[in-house]
Amino acid sequence: MERDDEISIESLNDFLPTGLQGFIIKRGAIGDYNEIILSLISRVLTALYRDVTKKIVLFRDREAYNKVIKALLLNFKQLVLHIAPEVKLLNIDFAIISMIFSRKVYTTAIIYREDRINLMDYVNQNVNAIMIVISDKNMQLTEASQLCLNFLKQYMKRYYKKFSKVLQLINVYLIVLAVDNKNVIRIKLREEYGKGTSLIIPVNVPSWDIEHLPDRLKEDIFTLIIEPLNSNTQYAPRGIIVIGPPGVGKSVTAEAIAKGLNKKVVRINPGIYRSMWYGMTEKTLLSIFATLRNRKDIVVLIDDADFLINRFNAIHEAFIAEMNIWLGVLQERHRPLVVMTTNTPEILDPAMLRPGRLDISIFVGYPDRKMRRKIVLNLCKMYGIKVNDELLEDITVRTRWFNAAELDSVIRMAASKGKGIIDNNAIEWALRKIHVNESERRIIQENIASYIAKMSNIVIHYVPKEHEI
Numbered sequence: 086m087e088r089d090d091e092i093s094i095e096s097l098n099d100f101l102p103t104g105l106q107g108f109i110i111k112r113g114a115i116g117d118y119n120e121i122i123l124s125l126i127s128r129v130l131t132a133l134y135r136d137v138t139k140k141i142v143l144f145r146d147r148e149a150y151n152k153v154i155k156a157l158l159l160n161f162k163q164l165v166l167h168i169a170p171e172v173k174l175l176n177i178d179f180a181i182i183s184m185i186f187s188r189k190v191y192t193t194a195i196i197y198r199e200d201r202i203n204l205m206d207y208v209n210q211n212v213n214a215i216m217i218v219i220s221d222k223n224m225q226l227t228e229a230s231q232l233c234l235n236f237l238k239q240y241m242k243r244y245y246k247k248f249s250k251v252l253q254l255i256n257v258y259l260i261v262l263a264v265d266n267k268n269v270i271r272i273k274l275r276e277e278y279g280k281g282t283s284l285i286i287p288v289n290v291p292s293w294d295i296e297h298l299p300d301r302l303k304e305d306i307f308t309l310i311i312e313p314l315n316s317n318t319q320y321a322p323r324g325i326i327v328i329g330p331p332g333v334g335k336s337v338t339a340e341a342i343a344k345g346l347n348k349k350v351v352r353i354n355p356g357i358y359r360s361m362w363y364g365m366t367e368k369t370l371l372s373i374f375a376t377l378r379n380r381k382d383i384v385v386l387i388d389d390a391d392f393l394i395n396r397f398n399a400i401h402e403a404f405i406a407e408m409n410i411w412l413g414v415l416q417e418r419h420r421p422l423v424v425m426t427t428n429t430p431e432i433l434d435p436a437m438l439r440p441g442r443l444d445i446s447i448f449v450g451y452p453d454r455k456m457r458r459k460i461v462l463n464l465c466k467m468y469g470i471k472v473n474d475e476l477l478e479d480i481t482v483r484t485r486w487f488n489a490a491e492l493d494s495v496i497r498m499a500a501s502k503g504k505g506i507i508d509n510n511a512i513e514w515a516l517r518k519i520h521v522n523e524s525e526r527r528i529i530q531e532n533i534a535s536y537i538a539k540m541s542n543i544v545i546h547y548v549p550k551e552h553e554i
Contacts, residue, residue, distance in 0.1 A: 092240050101169050107196035119156040126167045143265035146285045150264045165194040179214040179251050183233045186221055190236035214251050219260045226257045272376045289350045291340040298341050299456050305545040311345040322444040324423040328430045329449035330529050332490030335426035343384040351383045355392050367410050374414045383421050390425040395434045415442035446540050450530050450548035457481045460489050464496045486526045
């Protein structure tokens with residue numbers, strides 16, 4: 086251990102894999118371990134393996150961001166020792182790992198291959214040298230690398246000259262740590278019986294689009310939902326409820342509508358706003374929608390809205406008060422589009438389903454043969470699996486009454502069995518793992534069809550007949 090004013094230099098040789106040597110130079114004391122850093126290690130390694138020269142790591146709240154920054158400043162050694170074995174696997178000969186805080190280099194580590202310590206040989210053998218810079222500020226790669234090199238010149242004079250030729254060959258990877266102010270919504274709350282808190286709600290980009298939906302749904306969704314809302318007409322729907330059994334793609338339908346509207350998705354569930362304090366649940370819910378009211382770029386998704394039970398069946402007055410808040414929110418004209426999903430529409434409060442609140446009901450049943458083929462084909466493309474037409478048709482025929490989630494399981498299990506390749510044997514093996522009660526699902530499909538006739542608002546439905554299944 087060497088000390089120069091506030092600078093500490095520590096050898097890492099006792100901690101590194103065989104064949105590697107290195108040291109770390111740091112302002113202040115050198116710590117050993119903090120569990121928070123583990124969450125960052127995989128992101129740094131992902132950038133290395135994918136050869137991403139600049140990666141932005143976003144944190145959804147300032148508190149989590151500050152914890153990671155503090156942990157890195159105190160325990161940077163831990164990050165270095167986790168990266169070192171990967172450096173060897175990537176066949177990297179020389180690596181600099183640095184932390185820049187407020188555009189000032191706080192700590193730097195150097196790791197190099199012991200068998201190539203002669204730096205003159207490095208240059209002749211096309212040395213693979215990299216610099217990994219983790220910064221709390223976004224900056225150019227050249228600026229980041231220059232700050233690190235200046236730090237080495239100032240505090241590592243006896244090493245800098247030794248490594249100078251290698252440093253000219255450095256490839257720079259910049260990892261920027263930042264708070265995500267764009268993809269989260271922050272809501273300040275003040276509790277009557279506790280300290281003030283902030284609520285963080287993620288804003289997500291939809292993963293699905295209209296092309297993933299059954300053909301029978303697409304035309305009606307375009308006509309009744311997408312086109313009126315994109316044209317900002319007065320007659321556009323204010324809310325949508327998607328109804329169907331588990332696994333048929335209700336959330337996919339909701340996200341596809343958001344994608345068609347070119348909007349992001351904000352998910353609201355009871356875990357976000359319900360409180361143990363009397364009256365705080367209603368206040369939080371009102372605060373959420375007061376913040377969301379003027380957001381034109383989002384769709385509010387309430388997945389599995391079964392918790393919004395009929396007030397007549399409510400077991401506690403808190404549920405009645407919460408339901409009344411929801412009815413008031415849905416009544417407002419100046420709010421984002423609200424999309425709910427449920428597989429038990431009979432327990433919802435009927436006041437929610439009247440026109441002006443949730444105007445349109447979309448019923449989704451078990452997929453027919455054509456849709457199952459489309460789902461399987463999309464899944465194979467998603468997982469990078471090749472499938473010929475004959476096998477595709479065989480899977481489609483043998484998965485009668487399967488929902489989309491079960492089809493996904495079949496493909497993933499078959500791919501695991503075949504080590505990335507699916508064939509008849511792998512599919513046969515996967516199908517034995519899932520049991521589908523066809524008679525039960527036939528009854529569910531019939532019940533959906535009968536429930537459609539009871540709806541008083543606009544209905545869009547995809548409920549195939551048995552001969553189509």
